[in-house]
Amino acid sequence: MKHIQSAQNPQVKQWKKLSMKKERDRSGLYLAEGFHLVEEAIKSPGTIAELILSEGTDITPRFDYKDIPITLVTKDIFKSLSETETPQGIMAVCRQKSSQAALESAETFLLLDAVQDPGNLGTMIRTADAAGIDVVIAGTGCVDIYNPKVLRSAQGSHFHLPVVTGRLEEWIPKLIEKGIAVYGTALEGASNYTEATPAKRFALLVGNEGNGVSKDLLEKTTENLYVPIYGKSESLNVAVAAGVLLYYLRTHQAQ
Secondary structure, three states: OEEEOOOOOHHHHHHHHOOOHHHHHHHOEEEEEOHHHHHHHHOOOOOEEEEEEEOOOOOOOOOOOOOOOEEEEOHHHHHHHOOOOOOOOEEEEEEOOOOHHHHHHOOEEEEEOOOOOHHHHHHHHHHHHHOOOOEEEEOOOOOOOOOHHHHHHHOOHHHOOOEEEOOHHHHHHHHHHOOOEEEEEOOOOOEEHHHOOOOOOEEEEEOEOOOEOOHHHHOOOOEEEEOOOOOOOOOOOHHHHHHHHHHHHHHOOOO
């Protein structure tokens, strides 16, 4: 086990750079912090490049980490790397994985258009995972899928299903060409979601917190749906709406 005690160590400086999207994109690495995220990452073979452990922190025996390099750092160094108010003393340097094979064989998708709130994005990734969706694709304008707040909100779902970025204006026609129905979400020119007869293979498209899905994308979909509002609220939170629609489409999909 390597032990680092200086904040000026080049390795520490490199880890700190992973707080920036530019460096995550360049290196293909990101940090996952906390016991739960680390445990989920360990269960995903080949994901973890190394573990970072704070002095005084013990790894639970249930973690199968025997083949993963571990670096021990001081509490001050760990705190400087941490994105949380009360660090748990453990984080993993994770590899961004290629998901091409999974994308080709997938039959259900969640498409996200310019979702900017990391809590919303992470919650929708977690919901897609719970609903048994095969792939999440974050389109242009979305917050980074490896943003620390997104990772915490997703609660490890990044390690359960492919979460990728892509150009939705290219993906939607491609999915429809493959026979996958694409359901957009809109407040106008749309059908009540309970009137839809979901296809077995489908994609749900949800959009930006303030502006919804762009009109250009809505014009490319198979059908557009809305969730009715019975009270006085102007709209549903996008993550809540996505949960309602994903479970409806999944539960009622054609066999």
